[in-house]
Amino acid sequence: MTSLCRDCLTVKSEDFDRCPACGHLRVVSHPALSTLTIAHVDCDAFYAAVEKRDRPDLRDKPLIVGGGTRGVVTTCCYIARLYGVRSAMPMFKALKLCPEAVVVRPDFPKYHEAGRAIRARMDALTPLVQPVSIDEAYLDLSGTERLHGVPPAASLARLALEVEQQVGVTVSVGLSANKFLAKTASELDKPRGFAVLAPEEAEAFLAERPAGFLHGVGPKFAELLTKDGFHTVGDLQRAQLKDLIRSYGETGEWLKRCAHGRDDRPVSPNDDRKSVSSETTFFEDTGDLSVLEDHLWRLSVKTADRAKAEGVVGGVVTLKLKTSEFRPITRRISLHAPTQLAQEVFRTARPLLAKEANGRVRYRLIGVGLSGLSPYHSDGTDLIDPKVAKRAAAERASDKARARFGPGAVITGRAARMAKKDD
Numbered sequence: 001m002t003s004l005c006r007d008c009l010t011v012k013s014e015d016f017d018r019c020p021a022c023g024h025l026r027v028v029s030h031p032a033l034s035t036l037t038i039a040h041v042d043c044d045a046f047y048a049a050v051e052k053r054d055r056p057d058l059r060d061k062p063l064i065v066g067g068g069t070r071g072v073v074t075t076c077c078y079i080a081r082l083y084g085v086r087s088a089m090p091m092f093k094a095l096k097l098c099p100e101a102v103v104v105r106p107d108f109p110k111y112h113e114a115g116r117a118i119r120a121r122m123d124a125l126t127p128l129v130q131p132v133s134i135d136e137a138y139l140d141l142s143g144t145e146r147l148h149g150v151p152p153a154a155s156l157a158r159l160a161l162e163v164e165q166q167v168g169v170t171v172s173v174g175l176s177a178n179k180f181l182a183k184t185a186s187e188l189d190k191p192r193g194f195a196v197l198a199p200e201e202a203e204a205f206l207a208e209r210p211a212g213f214l215h216g217v218g219p220k221f222a223e224l225l226t227k228d229g230f231h232t233v234g235d236l237q238r239a240q241l242k243d244l245i246r247s248y249g250e251t252g253e254w255l256k257r258c259a260h261g262r263d264d265r266p267v268s269p270n271d272d273r274k275s276v277s278s279e280t281t282f283f284e285d286t287g288d289l290s291v292l293e294d295h296l297w298r299l300s301v302k303t304a305d306r307a308k309a310e311g312v313v314g315g316v317v318t319l320k321l322k323t324s325e326f327r328p329i330t331r332r333i334s335l336h337a338p339t340q341l342a343q344e345v346f347r348t349a350r351p352l353l354a355k356e357a358n359g360r361v362r363y364r365l366i367g368v369g370l371s372g373l374s375p376y377h378s379d380g381t382d383l384i385d386p387k388v389a390k391r392a393a394a395e396r397a398s399d400k401a402r403a404r405f406g407p408g409a410v411i412t413g414r415a416a417r418m419a420k421k422d423d
Contacts, residue, residue: 002033006157006194011150030196033175034151037142038267040174040182041122041159044191046135048077050114051104053168062101067091072280072295074106078191089283108305111135116309117167125155130267134306138179140267157194164192176202180263183215202261207234214258218281220326220364233259276314277369278302285324285362292357292366297346299368304342304395307370313338314370317348321356322365329356332371340376341395 004011005019006026015029043049047065052058062080066073073089083098095101115134122129125148128140141152148155156173164170172193174186184206185197197205206213211230212222228247230236236244236259244252257263278299286292296319307314315338321329331352339345349368357363 001029001031002151002153003027003029004033004153004157006160009150009154009157009161011154028153028157028194028196030198032198033153033196036175036177036196036198037140037144037152038176038178038182039139039141039152039156040179040186041137041139041156042172042174042186042190043118043135043163044170044172045075045077045081046114046169047075047106047111048080049169050111051107052077054110058102062098064091064094064098064101064103065106066094066103067105067298072283076101086283088281093283108302112305112309114167114169118163118169118171121159121162121166125159127269128267129269134309138182138267153196160192160194178261178263179265179267180215180258181261184261187215199261203237206259206261207232207237209233211236214255216254216258220324224326274373275318275369275371276303276307276310276312276373277318277320277367278306279320279365279367281322281365282363285364287357287359287362289354289357289359292353292363293350295366296349296353296368297342299366300346300349301342303368303370304340304345307340307373308376311376312370312373313340313376315372315374316370317345317352318369318371319349319352319356320365320367320369321353321363324362324364326364331356334372338372338374340370343395345370 001015002011002013003016004027005022005024006028007024008019008022010019010021011034012020017027018025019027048063051063051065060079062083062085063077064073064080064085065075071091073085073087073091073094075087076085076094080094080098080101085094085098085101091103095103111134118135119129119131119137122137122139126139126141126144128142130138132138141155144155145151153175156175160171160173170192172186172190174182174184174188174195174197176182176185176197177199181197181199181202185195186193188195188197209232210222211217211225211233212219214233217225230239236255239256241253241256244256246252248255280295280299316332316334319331323329333348333352335344335348345368
């Protein structure tokens, strides 16, 4: 057995509940603690944590980051979650569950700044860092013990301490031998947690969990699995692969691998990013075009912000929808000129959405993304739409104002209408 104190970083080949060096109780113990090298690091309620960092008066209050009374919850702190508030929940329902919550609108430039600071600390730990989003990443620490003088688990504990002390937010760490199990582990001990899940214990650990416990199986898919007789992960473990493929296609093969805790994907920091996207799952299914357009605009802004932060433009806009029956719909259109602008993403995806939102189908998810990525150099011109350059200049000026004076410094006419409707 190996034990690690997450406060003073003492590592000993023995099992202890209280650190013999500093006396603290934040101790993690596991037989494989000193040998596992694949980690998933995930910030805890990241947007809300950044807001609380900058406003200490909100520390002990329930906090929701999102829109007004008719908007949706972008994220919320753990105090608000105790009341039942969840991401993508309509704001009026969130405030009904937690009327004393403080609501702030998202400030994505500020979140990206904090995310870059965390990423820099990850890169200092290992060159094998694969970001998943602004606030989470996989790390492969193979071979780093010789460099840092401590096992990977201790390096990760030091990383968590540095992020908390220097960036002002907390992270949770999952440590295992592959990405799927590391992600699973990171969800076991939140917030400010550190969990270990070794491959040899994975099958038994997963077997008694409900099928929806597997990362990537959402509530609707879990309902479908239960309806088909797969109540637990153990049921999936015992199922024949050919039967799962017959029922769920390629997803069936993925289910079988995950049920057994198998994952051979490497941590790939050098893979070219193929797309930049954002999506949201609704608390209640909707077929209302105006509601879907409002979500599409918010997601277009979020996708554009991510593209700008990464310095890329995309030549293809993709609209993603998922029906209430869990049927995915994907529509793509190529642009005349690559873009990273929210207005162009929205103007391109909006007609695609209008064709699908005909009032006869209800949707549970919407997303929008840019693919066909290349480095950003300048805003090009479009002979088919000569007003592109004018819109680009206006959006760039708006970005500068938001970065300097806050997210509400400049808003578009659509955003103003949406804000008025929200409030």
